[in-house]
Amino acid sequence: MSMKMENGMLREGGSKTALTHNYVYLRNGKIFFSEELLKEAIAENGGFQEIKVYENAGCGNPKNAWIGSLTEMCVERMLGILGVGSQWERSEFVNRKTDEPDFINKNDGMTLEIRGTRIPNALYLKPKDVRDILAHETKQKACDVYIGYTVSWDGRGDEMKTLREMFADDYTGERPHLKFHGFTTRGLLANMIRNFRRVEMGDRPKPVFPKPLAGMITDLMQVCSAEGRNNTMKGRMLVEAHSLFNWDLLEKFLTHEIHSDKWDRGIHLLAPNP
DSSP states (O other), X not given: OOEEEETTEEEETTEEEEOOBTTEEEETTEEEEOHHHXXXXXXXXXXXXXXXXXXXXXXXXXXXXXXXXXXXXXXXXHHHHTTOGGGEEEOXXXXXXXXXXSEEETTTOOEEEEEEESSTTEEEEOHHHHHHHHHXXXXXXXXXXXXXXEEXXXXXXXHHHHXXXXXXXXXXXXXXXXXXXXXXXHHHHHHHHHHHHHHHTTOOOOOBOOSSOTTOOBSSOOOEEOTTSOTTOTTOEEEEGGGSBOHHHHHHHHHOXXXXXXXXXXXXXXXXXX
């Protein structure tokens, strides 16, 4: 099969499939990364754990929290692959306050919260996320967009041994990568969380009707409790893939040219979500 470079993009059979970019390449939303980037993420997390003065509720072993650094590093490079890297600024990881977004758009102020987890098929929310999302209308605390990734490998057992085997030259399977499971907005999340609480009280849930995406109504989007899945998810909530927007819409959303308001991007979310 012929392959050629066009404007720095690797094309195969005439369609965009992958691009090598600073240890990362992208394929249909999956972010493949090198062993060097993994080591960099582990080192960054180690430095952060030494100086941080808080611990989020429900977190597991801090040494395993490098998945957060890795996911953000991969997303930072993914934004570069999409041609909008200069528009988005990643917060300084080791100096970050708990109320700072993972990424902010330098042109219009759109904020992104990135969630990487070993739990398949989900975007998870920390207890603080839930509080901030519900309080946003009065306190302006929540991020605008939440994006979920899960790992492609089995995170149980000796995880590092598994990864070393997958990076080995003689490995014939799919290389380690982050799987994109979807994204959503704080408005949608607020309505889904309120519905979850209505059901808990025995009330009837309402159709999801987010601001500023007036005209979009769906009964399918919902959150669920993450408790009981494992002991690191206490107090957290999950949004499974069927309640999230897909990769094609994220690419359009992030690369949309803004002329007036940051939520002009929302036009892409009015399309059907397969």
